[in-house]
Amino acid sequence: MKRPVLTLSAVCMAALGSAVGGGTAHAGPDAPCTYTLSPPEVSGDTVSSTAVIAGCGAAAGPYSAVACIQPLVKDSVIQCSQARGADPATISVPYHPGTTYIATGRGCAAWALQPASPPCQILGPFTATL
Structure with a gap:
C-alpha cells in the first residue's frame, strides 16, 4: 500500500516542478x-579604435564606454x-606594418541616473591587418 502512495507523491511533485519551473527561456x-x-x-x-554612444532610449543615458585593441604578435596584450x-x-597602440589588430569594446547605460544597468552592449570584434 505504501508503494502507490510514494508513486503518486512523486508524480505530483514532478508535475508541480514542471508547472512552476518548467517555463520557456527567453532572451534578456x-x-x-x-x-x-x-x-x-x-x-x-x-x-x-573608438567606442562612442550612438543613442539611448527613453529614461536611459550613457554610463561608460570601453575600447580595446590587441595586436596579434607574440607576447602581445x-x-x-x-x-x-x-x-x-x-x-591607441604603436603601429607595426603587416600586423593584425583586433578591436573590441563595450558600452554600458544607466537608467534614470542610476549606476550602470545591465546588459552592457558588447562591441566587435573587428579585425584588420594593417
Whole structure:
C-alpha cells in the first residue's frame, strides 16, 4: 500500500516542478543605449579604435564606454581605455606594418541616473591587418 502512495507523491511533485519551473527561456532585454566601435585604423605611427554612444532610449543615458585593441604578435596584450558618460573611449597602440589588430569594446547605460544597468552592449570584434 505504501508503494502507490510514494508513486503518486512523486508524480505530483514532478508535475508541480514542471508547472512552476518548467517555463520557456527567453532572451534578456536589449541594452538601453546603442554604442558603436570603429575598426582598427592607422593614423601616423599609431593604430586606434573608438567606442562612442550612438543613442539611448527613453529614461536611459550613457554610463561608460570601453575600447580595446590587441595586436596579434607574440607576447602581445590587450590594451583598453575607458570613458565615462557620453565621452568617447579611444585606445591607441604603436603601429607595426603587416600586423593584425583586433578591436573590441563595450558600452554600458544607466537608467534614470542610476549606476550602470545591465546588459552592457558588447562591441566587435573587428579585425584588420594593417
